[in-house]
Amino acid sequence: MNLENIAAAARACTLCAAHLPLGPKPIFRISRTARLLILSQAPGTRAHESGIPWEDASGDRLRDWLGLDKTRFHDAARIAILPTGLCYPGRLARGGDAPPRPECALLWHPRLLAPMTALKLTLLVGRHAIAGRLGPRAAASLERTVQDFAQPLRQGLFPLPHPSWRTKVWAAKRPWFETEVLPALRRAVAAALAAEPPVSR
Template identity: 60%
Template sequence: MGSLPDRAATAAKLASLADDIRACRACARHLPLGPRPVFRAAATARVLIAGQAPGTRVHETGIPWNDPSGERLRRWLGLSADVFYDETRIAVVPMGFCYPGRLPRGGDAPPRPECAPLWRARLLALLPELRLTLLVGSYAIADALGPGPMTAQVRRFRALLPGRCALPHPSWRTLAWERRNPWFAEELLPTMRTALATALDGEIRRDPALVEIA
């Protein structure tokens, strides 16, 4: 990271952008529960968790991954809730910030397409310490790696690490997928956890100029 004035300027820009995102109403007419952007980031974050969009429980609480999928994700990562929710180390930036509603045939709708083009690049540009991005679910994977079968993208972990790693969305539906793909628990998870520990390791330089925006 740069000098103290540089870091203070980045933190100030991040805080200002976070305020703009929280005030966003760009796709409000499509959101059944209304806008409530849920994300976390601080300029010191080393790891980015790029998910898809909040579910209803996350919308209600305003806490990302505050549901059974989040518990499964934390088990995969081998992280306690304390570390997972330490936004000075881990940023949580989904592809869509607000709950997008349900599909007619069931399941959550995709992230709103307006969201990422409006905010994503600007937000990530203010996270200069990122070392590892975890792409969680098909929308984040396709955005970063391009189209392709999810299993094949996840299986590329040795080529993508230490900078990136694709993971399936950790919903209950993934349990059967995990059973069909034993390499995920036996090979990917230990390798990914090593990269995660390396990315999180080292002194986190905290100073009053760094504003946390969670």
């Protein structure tokens, strides 16, 4: 199956519809030529309504971290966006968004990622994305994992907190995030995006 057919199958998925309060609506963006992958957690209500990922204050913060304007961020040929759960998962009773549906990444990530052979860098945005690639212990010790970004970066992975308003407070208490992590992140993103495009076959 080619990438377009796999993406169409994912967009038609209803596997966990019974658990989704607003129903299935997978939000993701992939391409064979993408150099940078933003692996996130799950769409929020705004993305569910608009179908466009990261069009909110968290997206603005993420773009600032990456050193990208909206035009470059939404260049689908170079930047792919794949949540850990592709559909909005609803809210927790105690507040905050529910975690991504656990069956989703198991079902779709291997199929969607296999044809994306041009990727140079994957950003792991938030605990769920970090847990999926680096394991639950890395996600549980988020601060240490983010501070020790150099090790996963050697494998093409860059762990980050979710850029929510809470992280603004978190980052203000951890000046190393601004002075060490963000400059390295911007260099890694610029290098990935500057890489030669793949030869089309």
